[in-house]
Each structure stands twice: as structure tokens, then as C-alpha cells.
Amino acid sequence: MITSFQIVDRGDKESQEMAEKFRATLTDHGFSLSNNPDLVISIGGDGTMLRCFRDYYSPSTAFVGLHTGTLGFYADWSKEEAGLLLHEIQYGKPHFEKCPLIQGTFELLTGEKKTFLSLNEIIIKSNSISTLVLDVKINGEKFESFRGDGILVSTPSGSTAYNHSLMGSIMHPTLDAMQVTEMASINNSVYRTLNRSFILPKEQHLILEFPTIDERAIVGIDGEEYHLKQIKSIHVCVADNKINFARYKPFPFWERVKGKFLKEM
Known part of the structure; x- marks a missing residue:
């Protein structure tokens, strides 16, 4: 009530x-x-x-x-x-409709951890003209070495926002999943990335690791920018909690x- x-x-x-x-x-x-x-x-x-x-x-x-x-x-x-x-x-x-959120935990080289909930998307990108380098892991297993402008992880609700502009897929907002979309990834004879968005169910998690210290990376959470120094890794998953929309x-x-x-x- x-x-x-x-x-x-x-x-x-x-x-x-x-x-x-x-x-x-x-x-x-x-x-x-x-x-x-x-x-x-x-x-x-x-x-x-x-x-x-x-x-x-x-x-x-x-x-x-x-x-x-x-x-x-x-x-x-x-x-x-x-x-x-x-x-x-x-x-x-x-009628109350529950829609998934995603949770991002950022581990710094100091050992400190910062956790954010997102309704739309979590973005990790370079704030310079140099490319961002990340090791992408799914459930702890290495999937690819990413080189490009950045990576966006969106909720189903956020799939119609920045994710759509990056040619990601549109997902129904009630699906228990998250979408990973690359931003201007490099693909040539030396560097290979998937160069497509992919969708992970709630049971799977994503880890983005920095192979070297990168002071140029910035983080965006639902349009808000955060400058986190010396990020070691980012763990992203579908959150246990959801958002309620009153229909x-x-x-x-x-x-x-x-x-x-x-x-x-």
C-alpha cells in the first residue's frame, strides 16, 4: 500500500x-x-x-x-x-514490475573496493586518445584481450540508451541478464576482439582486468563520471536486488x- x-x-x-x-x-x-x-x-x-x-x-x-x-x-x-x-x-x-539492476565492484591497487548499483549502464573508458587495454573474463576464464575506447555493460532497461547508439541489441527490461558492448574495438592481424555485443545471464559474471596500471581510465555510472585512480579490476554482475516500477x-x-x-x- x-x-x-x-x-x-x-x-x-x-x-x-x-x-x-x-x-x-x-x-x-x-x-x-x-x-x-x-x-x-x-x-x-x-x-x-x-x-x-x-x-x-x-x-x-x-x-x-x-x-x-x-x-x-x-x-x-x-x-x-x-x-x-x-x-x-x-x-x-x-501493478509492480521488477526490472534487473547491475552491480559493479571496482577493486583498486590499494585493496580498497567501491561498489555501485546501476539502472542503465556501467562504462569504463579511456580519457585520452590512447586505447584502453583490458583482459575480459567470463566466470573467471579469460575470454579476450580488449583494445579500444572502452567497454559498456548495460542492464536490459539501459539497452535502449548508450548501448543502442553503440549498435548493441535491445533487450526486454524484465530479462535477468546484462549486455556487454565494445566501444571502437581494434581488430587487425595482431589484435583480435569479438567486435560484437554479447549477453550474459544472471548466473554468470564479468571481470575486466587491467594488465598494467592505467591512470587514464574513467568510470561512468548512469551518466555520472567517477575518476578512480589505479583500478585493478572491475567485477560486474546482475544484482540480487531489482527496481520496482509502479505500472x-x-x-x-x-x-x-x-x-x-x-x-x-
């Missing part, structure tokens, strides 16, 4: 005004504003939903999105449907894919 809520907006005037209307209406109807909410309402675009995830994720919190710009994959509702969404939150009973109406994922990528302007 949803009794508490939080709202995150994109920051533009229209989104802020809409957020204030939601806030006033829901509190007037007995819902409490909380920093540990049952429901987080994202008003903006996909970037706003990623901020909701970073700030308020817990396994018991549900998320719903209303987009105030172009069509977003994380937003079920358009701004013209704001009144309908408000009504559904007050009186409706949502107050059907979630037409493939229709959404069609609308974003296939319909003529």
Missing part, C-alpha cells in the same frame, strides 16, 4: 509547476512526503528517473515517471495525462521502442 511519496523534477518551469501540483494534491489527500517513500514520482525525462534512482533507491520503493519533454523509456505518462496519473496514485492499485496502466515496451526508433517524424 502506498502512503508516502517523493517527487523529483527536471528543474524547468513546467516540471516544477507540475511537481508542486502533485505535491499539494497528494498531501491534501493524506499522503505523506518522505525521504524514505513508498513511491517516487519522476517528472521530466530519463535523466530525471536516473536521479530518482540514485537518490531514493531501495528494494521496497516503487518508481513512476511522467515525461515533460520528448518520449522517455522510463516514463509511462505524458504531461497531458498528469491528472489521470494523480487520480491513479490516489485511488488506483498499481498504473499497461507498459507497451515494444510500442515504445517502435515510437522512439521507427516512427517517421
Whole structure:
């Protein structure tokens, strides 16, 4: 049962005004504003939903999105449907859909470990014109030696984002899997990489190891950049926890894919 809520907006005037209307209406109807909410309402675009995830994720919190710009994959509702969404939150009973997250653990040469959860993707890339060199292991066994700009590991939900721009495959967001996509990999008579994205199930994990110390590598987690010095290895797997999306109406994922990528302007 949803009794508490939080709202995150994109920051533009229209989104802020809409957020204030939601806030006033829901509190007037007995819902409490909380920093540990049952429901987080994202008003903006996909970037706003990623901020909701970073700030308020817990396994018991549900998320719903209303987009105030172009069509977003994380937003079920358009701004013209704001009144309908408000009504559904007050009186409706949502279906909760669980979607996988990925977990990345970064081990530094000092022995320190940093762990991140991601809703969209984890990226490791070079911040210079030099190529990045990584040993790619699946379940501890070496798969390939990678040379190129970087490697992206996406969730099924994130497969329609940067992964799609890199010619990765689109995955249904409820699949328990992750996708590994290479960025400008080098393939010639000396260096060989798969040069295709590949998909790993939850039961398998990925390890990216630096054969030498590389101070130029940077890490991206859902659009946020982290400069981690002297990374030794990165362990990525499908997380045990998932994110809950509150569906107050059907979630037409493939229709959404069609609308974003296939319909003529």
C-alpha cells in the first residue's frame, strides 16, 4: 500500500509547476512526503528517473515517471495525462514490475573496493586518445584481450540508451541478464576482439582486468563520471536486488521502442 511519496523534477518551469501540483494534491489527500517513500514520482525525462534512482533507491520503493519533454523509456505518462496519473496514485492499485539492476565492484591497487548499483549502464573508458587495454573474463576464464575506447555493460532497461547508439541489441527490461558492448574495438592481424555485443545471464559474471596500471581510465555510472585512480579490476554482475516500477496502466515496451526508433517524424 502506498502512503508516502517523493517527487523529483527536471528543474524547468513546467516540471516544477507540475511537481508542486502533485505535491499539494497528494498531501491534501493524506499522503505523506518522505525521504524514505513508498513511491517516487519522476517528472521530466530519463535523466530525471536516473536521479530518482540514485537518490531514493531501495528494494521496497516503487518508481513512476511522467515525461515533460520528448518520449522517455522510463516514463509511462505524458504531461497531458498528469491528472489521470494523480487520480491513479490516489485511488488506483498499481501493478509492480521488477526490472534487473547491475552491480559493479571496482577493486583498486590499494585493496580498497567501491561498489555501485546501476539502472542503465556501467562504462569504463579511456580519457585520452590512447586505447584502453583490458583482459575480459567470463566466470573467471579469460575470454579476450580488449583494445579500444572502452567497454559498456548495460542492464536490459539501459539497452535502449548508450548501448543502442553503440549498435548493441535491445533487450526486454524484465530479462535477468546484462549486455556487454565494445566501444571502437581494434581488430587487425595482431589484435583480435569479438567486435560484437554479447549477453550474459544472471548466473554468470564479468571481470575486466587491467594488465598494467592505467591512470587514464574513467568510470561512468548512469551518466555520472567517477575518476578512480589505479583500478585493478572491475567485477560486474546482475544484482540480487531489482527496481520496482509502479505500472498504473499497461507498459507497451515494444510500442515504445517502435515510437522512439521507427516512427517517421
